[in-house]
Amino acid sequence: xxxxxxxxxxxxxxxxxxxxxxxxxxxxxxxxxxxxxxxxxxxxxxxxxxxxxxxxxxxxxxxxxxxxxxxxxxxxxxxxxxxxxxxxxxxxxxxxxxxxxxxxxxxxxxxxxxxxxxxxxxxxxxxxxxxxxxxxxxxxxxxxxxxxxxxxxxxxxxxxxxxxxxxxxxxxxxxxxxxxxxxxxxxxxxxxxxxxxxxxxxxxxxxxxxxxxxxxxxxxxxxxxxxxxxxxxxxxxxxxxxxxxxxxxxxxxxxxxxxxxxxxxxxxxxxxxxxxxxxxxxxxxxxxxxxxxxxxxxxxxxxxxxxxxxxxxxxxxxxxxxxxxxxxxxxxxxxxxxxxxxxxxxxxxxxxxxxxxxxxxxxxxxxxxxxxxxxxxxxxxxxxxxxx
Amino acid sequence: xxxxxxxxxxxxxxxxxxxxxxxxxxxxxxxxxxxxxxxxxxxxxxxxxxxxxxxxxxxxxxxxxxxxxxxxxxxxxxxxxxxxxxxxxxxxxxxxxxxxxxxxxxxxxxxxxxxxxxxxxxxxxxxxxxxxxxxxxxxxxxxxxxxxxxxxxxxxxxxxxxxxxxxxxxxxxxxxxxxxxxxxxxxxxxxxxxxxxxxxxxxxxxxxxxxxxxxxxxxxxxxxxxxxxxxxxxxxxxxxxxxxxxxxxxxxxxxxxxxxxxxxxxxxxxxxxxxxxxxxxxxxxxxxxxxxxxxxxxxxxxxxxxxxxxxxxxxxxxxxxxxxxxxxxxxxxxxxxxxxxxxxxxxx
Numbered sequence: 001x002x003x004x005x006x007x008x009x010x011x012x013x014x015x016x017x018x019x020x021x022x023x024x025x026x027x028x029x030x031x032x033x034x035x036x037x038x039x040x041x042x043x044x045x046x047x048x049x050x051x052x053x054x055x056x057x058x059x060x061x062x063x064x065x066x067x068x069x070x071x072x073x074x075x076x077x078x079x080x081x082x083x084x085x086x087x088x089x090x091x092x093x094x095x096x097x098x099x100x101x102x103x104x105x106x107x108x109x110x111x112x113x114x115x116x117x118x119x120x121x122x123x124x125x126x127x128x129x130x131x132x133x134x135x136x137x138x139x140x141x142x143x144x145x146x147x148x149x150x151x152x153x154x155x156x157x158x159x160x161x162x163x164x165x166x167x168x169x170x171x172x173x174x175x176x177x178x179x180x181x182x183x184x185x186x187x188x189x190x191x192x193x194x195x196x197x198x199x200x201x202x203x204x205x206x207x208x209x210x211x212x213x214x215x216x217x218x219x220x221x222x223x224x225x226x227x228x229x230x231x232x233x234x235x236x237x238x239x240x241x242x243x244x245x246x247x248x249x250x251x252x253x254x255x256x257x258x259x260x261x262x263x264x265x266x267x268x269x270x271x272x273x274x275x276x277x278x279x280x281x282x283x284x285x286x287x288x289x290x291x292x293x294x295x296x297x298x299x300x301x302x303x304x305x306x307x308x309x310x311x312x313x314x315x316x317x318x319x320x321x322x323x324x325x326x327x328x329x330x331x332x333x334x335x336x337x338x339x340x341x342x343x344x345x346x347x348x349x350x351x352x353x354x355x356x357x358x359x360x361x362x363x364x365x366x367x368x369x370x371x372x373x374x375x376x377x378x379x380x381x382x383x384x385x386x387x388x
Numbered sequence: 389x390x391x392x393x394x395x396x397x398x399x400x401x402x403x404x405x406x407x408x409x410x411x412x413x414x415x416x417x418x419x420x421x422x423x424x425x426x427x428x429x430x431x432x433x434x435x436x437x438x439x440x441x442x443x444x445x446x447x448x449x450x451x452x453x454x455x456x457x458x459x460x461x462x463x464x465x466x467x468x469x470x471x472x473x474x475x476x477x478x479x480x481x482x483x484x485x486x487x488x489x490x491x492x493x494x495x496x497x498x499x500x501x502x503x504x505x506x507x508x509x510x511x512x513x514x515x516x517x518x519x520x521x522x523x524x525x526x527x528x529x530x531x532x533x534x535x536x537x538x539x540x541x542x543x544x545x546x547x548x549x550x551x552x553x554x555x556x557x558x559x560x561x562x563x564x565x566x567x568x569x570x571x572x573x574x575x576x577x578x579x580x581x582x583x584x585x586x587x588x589x590x591x592x593x594x595x596x597x598x599x600x601x602x603x604x605x606x607x608x609x610x611x612x613x614x615x616x617x618x619x620x621x622x623x624x625x626x627x628x629x630x631x632x633x634x635x636x637x638x639x640x641x642x643x644x645x646x647x648x649x650x651x652x653x654x655x656x657x658x659x660x661x662x663x664x665x666x667x668x669x670x671x672x673x674x675x676x677x678x679x680x681x682x683x684x685x686x687x688x689x690x691x692x693x694x695x696x697x698x699x700x701x702x703x704x705x706x707x708x709x710x711x712x713x714x715x716x717x718x719x720x721x722x723x724x725x726x727x728x729x730x731x732x733x734x735x736x
Binding site: 066085205225316 | 441
């Protein structure tokens, strides 16, 4: 365990050192981005962001936007202008983003459109293209804009060592968060009470943001969602994925517990899912493609006659990337041919519906290495049982 | 997030949809499209009760008949969406724009309004246009804003619930017992979520004297003698914001009372700036530093409609919901407060 992680764990945080590390990661990212822009012969890059899709924006500006929307113009000399349509977010960005010009733009799209109008002679890339506001994207030719989503995707997927260190920290906190969740799970408690406990723990322990969904029940549960007030009762499967964000970096863990003693069907189902996850993790290495990992997981389901439950009818993805967004590229699906490279951060999770017991999850975060992967999350891969 | 038909009866949603259809007819729109994601959820939530926790979707309001909600959320949660959204057909599709465009192309739609058309994600807009090339797409933001003038009783009850949650969460702050901004944020958020908030953004200004800006804090930053907490809380798609200043001296309490009194006096039709200026005299030795009024008229939970930063601004509308934020410099130090209000009603 490195010094930084030890400090966080003990509560004896030395803010100055951690903030220095944080600023260095942001500076390193910016340098990489400028270099990539130079290779692509770009004068500027326009990135879009909101609280749902924050990664492209955060990569460039280090701003974790919460409310409203943002557009940032990155110049090839490293100067960045961040336009925000919320005055509250302007205050936050001024505090969080050193070296970035922050502008309050109540009519965000019109103001950035106008700014781009004065830059028509520049070669300007955009990312992510599909979320770029229609008014600006519709003038791509006039404004000399080109889709450079893949340029930023490569940077987002290929992590620097400092980013991997940050993700390791987030994974450790994910483990701790799951322990809080498990300890909070008792019959009679509402699902949102468990989330409340986890969020309180995270806010007090360096986690700015957390994406978490939950499932409670049996065969009627087909997926995880935000809490809906369901009360836990004996026999329920309680599934969750929690995804804490530490200094901008998300790591995820997925686990299932049972209220009371698991029945044989629940144990058998969990064993299958664990086998599938471990097959997927065993397939992870430099040089494979995303489809290989998904196929390794799904083959276990097929072997047990449950291939139907690996389809889009019952599941979304068999894992995905992690980093500055809770659900990054690459998606682990059998039709995704993205090459898996050393330094990528992934979650491998064969989460899906099981006809005998309902929705079940298990997932571990990993970092890709030359010959395999480093597993980051440490919570045992058990089907947990809490007193019922 | 579960739909409660007693809290939000289908009849209420039907009435809101009917209001939109009346405005569509006035604007000669044959259909209306509304975008949603968890940053811009409130327009679809107003019409259907549904807020996405992830991904995005498009809601189609035809001139008549059932609404259609096309979402990139996965198929496995479609039943859950249907359980919360009682007024739409629901389809999971990776290309909601293509799906709805093809749907509309089969109909006799000539002009379709789109809420906040400039801001629509380009892929969705492109898919709509390609799938329905004969349709003229028009920005429908003014059409939608017309139905958000004034709130109905169901929305008022949701806002009251959200506000009660927020007040109770802020009441947890004990200035003598807590000294760490991160732990404080966690405490307030926990209370809000235990009370049923579906979302809670807690921001802190840990030392109001040296910096009046708020940030989300999750580290053990020390709280000074005077600090402030801003709680932005959602209850089933209805958002409120409250800011409270905490200090040991008496000037905070006087300003709190002033704000609660002012919101009762805000009148429809007169600009906020003038009304606030007229009320400042009631707080001796106070210098008004900044103010801001937010409301929900489109897809954003709260967006600025008037502020001290801008000479323009909208005058309050009777029966409409706002959040007023005021910043004073008092003898004892800065004070910032935010409170929700409904024009023409004594209290939320």
